Structures are given as structure tokens and as C-alpha cells.
Amino acid sequence: MKGLTNKRIAVAADRRADAIQNLIENMGGTSISFPSQGRQRLNEEVSRQNISDYLTQSYDWVILTTGIGARTLADSAYELGCQGAFIEKLNKDQLAIRGSKTIDWLKENELQPSFIAEDGTMENLLEKLKEKLDVNNNPHVFLQAYHQDDAKLKKDLEKLGCTVYLSKPYSFEPPIEKTVLQLKKKIKEQTIDAVVFTSKTQVINVFQDLGARASLTESFNDGVLAVAVGKVTAKELESHGIEYVLQPSKPKMGTMVVEMNRFYQNRTISAQ
Known part of the structure; x- marks a missing residue:
């Protein structure tokens, strides 16, 4: 049965x-x-601004936490005519990744992460990031976050000595x-x-x-x-x-x- x-x-x-x-x-x-x-609600204007800021500023680490977020940013880059530049910059930057859908997106774009949260949690990602951060040089982090966790994630990174750029390309309505x-x-x-x-x-x-x-x-x-x-x-x-x-x-x-x-x-x- x-x-x-x-x-x-x-x-x-x-x-x-x-x-x-x-x-x-x-x-x-x-x-x-x-x-x-x-x-799901795409924050298109915010996402476009995130792409513009990412391409014109330098970051020591890029943290991508969801596949939806990564794809939304990439779509905005396409609309702005700079998708190639976006992927090229990601290819050069250190990428910390959480989530199987985010990993799938990286594979589609032939990007290699510096490391992946082994159990899919932000706790694991932050623990691994601690080992790699050069806190003496005030590392700059581009954080693509999920709207319900964004404040906590930003705060946790700042406690580690990071300057955090918070990217929120999408959210969910109730x-x-x-x-x-x-x-x-x-x-x-x-x-x-x-x-x-x-x-x-x-x-x-x-x-x-x-x-x-x-x-x-x-x-x-x-x-x-x-x-x-x-x-x-x-x-x-x-x-x-x-x-x-x-x-x-x-x-x-x-x-x-x-x-x-x-x-x-x-x-x-x-x-x-």
C-alpha cells in the first residue's frame, strides 16, 4: 500500500x-x-539601483542568499544593458553563497563561489565567513538579503567589522x-x-x-x-x-x- x-x-x-x-x-x-x-513583489527600482551601485563600487565579498534575489538582480542588469559587466564583476569577486537555487543560478552563469553554506543556513555561512574576513581592513560586503532577515543579517555582519551594502531586490506581500x-x-x-x-x-x-x-x-x-x-x-x-x-x-x-x-x-x- x-x-x-x-x-x-x-x-x-x-x-x-x-x-x-x-x-x-x-x-x-x-x-x-x-x-x-x-x-512575490519585485522591487525593480531598488534592484536597478543595487546593480548601479554594485558596478560602481568595490566590495571584498558578495553574499547571495536566494536564487530569486540573484535572478532579479541579473534581470535588472539585463534591462540596464549591463548584464555582461555584472556577471564579469561577480566572476572576479569573492562570492559567499547560501541556498540550492542560488547555486543553480551560479552554475547557469558559470560562476564559482568562494564557499557555500554547507547546510543551507545563514548561520553556517556567517561562521565560515568569519574565518576568511580581514576585519582589520573594514571589509565591504554586498549583501543580497531576504526581507524578513535583512536587518539581523546586516547587524551580524557589522558586528564582525564589515561595512554592509544591503540589496533587497524583492519581497513578499502578506x-x-x-x-x-x-x-x-x-x-x-x-x-x-x-x-x-x-x-x-x-x-x-x-x-x-x-x-x-x-x-x-x-x-x-x-x-x-x-x-x-x-x-x-x-x-x-x-x-x-x-x-x-x-x-x-x-x-x-x-x-x-x-x-x-x-x-x-x-x-x-x-x-x-
Whole structure:
């Protein structure tokens, strides 16, 4: 029997939600979509200014934290007619990279990073960067950040003695409140078996209401399986007191669903 047979799985993802739902249903499950990310909003004017500043200033390090951010900057460079200069400068600069999608973008443009966060987290990236920074020379850093973490990341780098240029080429609008409330209701009532999260933002949006956090955590610890696509998302779930978070060995959506299917298969075998 397929592991997800008779399982009701909520999907909090926006992007590629259809593909995740199809995989779940192919493995016998019932999927329900509760998009909790919010619409992506490109800050085109900001991105163009970021490109102009990057090309006219010198930086000791360039930190790219998301594939979306890197692609948005590259698109702005194309619109400005300087994509070649942008890629050429990146090729000469020291690149610190986080995230599999960012790595994919680098490969597409034949760029080599100086180092990559091994576990996909900013904590790991900053630890590795500490070993390489020449703090005595006030290193200048171009930081492409994610809007919910930008202030903290900038502050952490400044504590290391860096002068930081903050690039925010995109952000996310709040998700539809009714959709998030419906998901929270399903979790609290335990009328779903699992919730699939594919980003830290989705977790933040679901747990945003202080008054609901304890009951959500209780439901996750009492039968609703929390599923994360990777370590960053899993860490955010764990920060809310969730004792067990299922995550794949590789941060891929397909691998995540396969791992969830195996989890329920093993549970069925153990119960026999």
C-alpha cells in the first residue's frame, strides 16, 4: 500500500504547489492547498539601483542568499544593458553563497563561489565567513538579503567589522488572511495528517498570531506531522517548540514527498 493512502496533507507552499500536490496524490494522499507565502513583489527600482551601485563600487565579498534575489538582480542588469559587466564583476569577486537555487543560478552563469553554506543556513555561512574576513581592513560586503532577515543579517555582519551594502531586490506581500486562518483551524482541530512547508516565511506567517502559537505547537506535537523542505524551514518550525520535523536528506520538493511517503509506510509496518 502507498504510504500516503488515506492521508490528508495540507500544502502551505505557493510556488510549485501544484507539483507537490500531484506527487502527494500519486502516492495515494489527498492534498489541500493553503498558500501561506504571499505574492512575490519585485522591487525593480531598488534592484536597478543595487546593480548601479554594485558596478560602481568595490566590495571584498558578495553574499547571495536566494536564487530569486540573484535572478532579479541579473534581470535588472539585463534591462540596464549591463548584464555582461555584472556577471564579469561577480566572476572576479569573492562570492559567499547560501541556498540550492542560488547555486543553480551560479552554475547557469558559470560562476564559482568562494564557499557555500554547507547546510543551507545563514548561520553556517556567517561562521565560515568569519574565518576568511580581514576585519582589520573594514571589509565591504554586498549583501543580497531576504526581507524578513535583512536587518539581523546586516547587524551580524557589522558586528564582525564589515561595512554592509544591503540589496533587497524583492519581497513578499502578506498572504490572504482567510487562507492562513483556515490552515490554522485544520491544524488545531487535527483534521489533517500533515502540513508541508517549503519556506521559512510560510512558517512565520502561520505562527504569527501570538495567541495561537501554543495550540498550533500542541497539535503538531500530538499527531499533525510537520514537514519541511530543508534545514532553514525545519529550524523555524523547531523554534516554535515542535519536537519532530520531517525533512529530506536533500532539500528537494520531490525528495521531501518521497520521505513523507516512506515515513507513513514505516509507521504502518510498525503498527502491524
